[in-house]
Amino acid sequence: MGSFLARWRRGGDESDPAQHVAKVLAGDRAAAERLVDRLLPTIQKRVAWVLARGGKPRRDDVLDHAQDVLLRLFERDYRILRTWDPSRGAALETFVAMVAERHVIASLRSGRKSAWREDPTLDVERELGAGEADLERQLGNKDLLEQILTRLESELTPRSRELFRALFVDEQPIDDVASRFGMSSNAVYTWSSRLRTRVQALSRELSAERVAEST
């Protein structure tokens, strides 16, 4: 009874993520606050994990980055949140975790701790000390495959990461992936070939950096 009343007060069943997001996109401020409550644990976990790979993060850092991720999802009329499509199979939390991970890695890559800096001159100092090698060290990557994986995580869009996961982590057949993502098998194959090419390029690039660093 209590849960029915709660649903009635909210004007819809927010236990369904698609309905919850639809209410937010329609401009329901209270639903947006509840969406923050819903997504924050996922974002905190993913941010903490990425930051912990490079050292011991503080809670303030985690919350600052989490705030940035939420802003990223909501800004420009929820532009990024709108790209989540439940029919493609990824849970809302999975999608948001990917956005969070990509955002934090990109932020570390650019040398920005967070978009919340008040002193714009700090930017320059941070950028001077934030090359790719620094990033790899920050993320504690020891071998080439780890480095390639980290680079891919920062470069691929959430949809591309879902494709990567389906093809190479879950090892689903191309036809199944094509059907799930609403693509032709040829398109999935072409995407997969492009990814291999990119991975090859990353492998060469990172190997050269290692040689340069060791000399």
Next chain:
Amino acid sequence: MSGDEMHELGERARRREAEREAYLASDEAAELIAPPSAEERQRLLRAVLPPARADAHGARRSPWTWAVGGLAFAAATAAVVVLSLPTPALPSYSVRVDSIGYSEVRGEPAPTDGSAKVAVGMAFEVVLQPAESFRGALAARVVIDTEGRVAPLAWSPELASTGAVRFRGEIGREVMLPLGRSRLGFVVGAPSAVEAWTPGAGDDPGRAVLWLAVEVVP
């Protein structure tokens, strides 16, 4: 990289997921992922949701004030700032590209002439960074110079309370750039000085004009 190596990459991704789960179950992570206090939650909500409904008391001010409220809102805000504050001097600005470039994605050497090489469909982010914080009324716009012909470019800026300005969008969608080489001119400064700028206009202490060469490939 062979199929086996792609398989190994997938295997590595699986292992990383297992490590992540183990870390998140550890005592070390417990404090970091604990639910926010009431104060932390309020601060987050004020920062990420539209300010019209937010309680401003004790809020942590967001540095990025989205320029999505329309011209009327911007004009009203500027008018309030102009009426209530003396006009501070505009600091010097630098321009930088914050998005990943085409060359990085393709593993090619980056352009050495300071230009940006981008492809249709890529995210493109340009930041105008002040040498020091600037709290005065600010506006920005972009023009495109194609073979000496300068025209306005429809690309909305995001203004930060620090005076930084950010332009973001996807090439071919929010940012309509022609294929090939062109120059983008970013005009930033006091709203009236930005509005008054024309390609032949001289220097004005109230504005800065920064140029960025770009090459767009299909």
